[in-house]
Amino acid sequence: QVQLVESGGGLVQAGGSLRLSCAASGINFSIYDMGWYRQAPGKQRELVASITAGGNTNYPDSVKGRFTISRENAKNTVYLQMNSLKPEDTAVYYCKGVLYTKYIYWGQGTQVTVSS
Helix, strand or coil: CCEEECCCCCCCCCCCCEEEEEEEECHHHHHEEEEEEECCCCCCEEEEEECCCCCECCCCCCCCCEEEEEHHCCCCHHHHHECCCHHHHHHHEEEEEECCCCCCEEEECEEEEEEE
């Protein structure tokens, strides 16, 4: 059974930091491309960071320079370090794992709330 379990969300003031974690089980984690997405109320889910199995990263302009994605294959875990948080970063954050665009798994999400 495949599971992606996010943790680390919470309430933080604008300008603060949070680190999200996503622990994977049931997959060969090291060969999966991983990503973090977020969805705010009334908005579509959007990509905030991705990292390939080889370690290449990608960020949209909205978070570039503030968010950092990393992975620790020995722990089957992907992280999202979020700095200089803004109220518009408030959303549910989801972890996603993809292999060959055929095997796609999502976590259940973790709430991040940034107060002004």
